[in-house]
Amino acid sequence: MTRQVLSRDGARVxxxxxxPDSPALLAAITANYPIRDLVVEYPPIEEMIARVYLENKPRADENTDETADG
Structure with a gap:
């Protein structure tokens, strides 16, 4: 899981x-700290789709042509 503090302003973080453990982290935060306001934002769908394609893109050293065997 990747966590990064973007900003702090008094009690606001x-x-x-x-x-995949984002819900568990959120549960821990709400169990241990008084929360007055909470906003959960997801990345734009375009960014999520681009990430899927980039993570599944074949590397240059991989043989993507299945007929090259012979």
Missing amino acids: TFSVAG
């Missing part, structure tokens, strides 16, 4: 969390 803005951070970015990425990964």
Whole structure:
């Protein structure tokens, strides 16, 4: 899981969390700190789709032509 504090202003903290354990982290925060306001934002759908394509893009050293074997 990736966590990054983006800003702090008194009791207000803005951070970015990425990964499958985000709900567990959110549960821990709300269990341990008094929360007056909470906003959960997801990246734009275009960014999510681009990330899927980039993470699954074949590397240059991989053989993507299945007929090259012979």
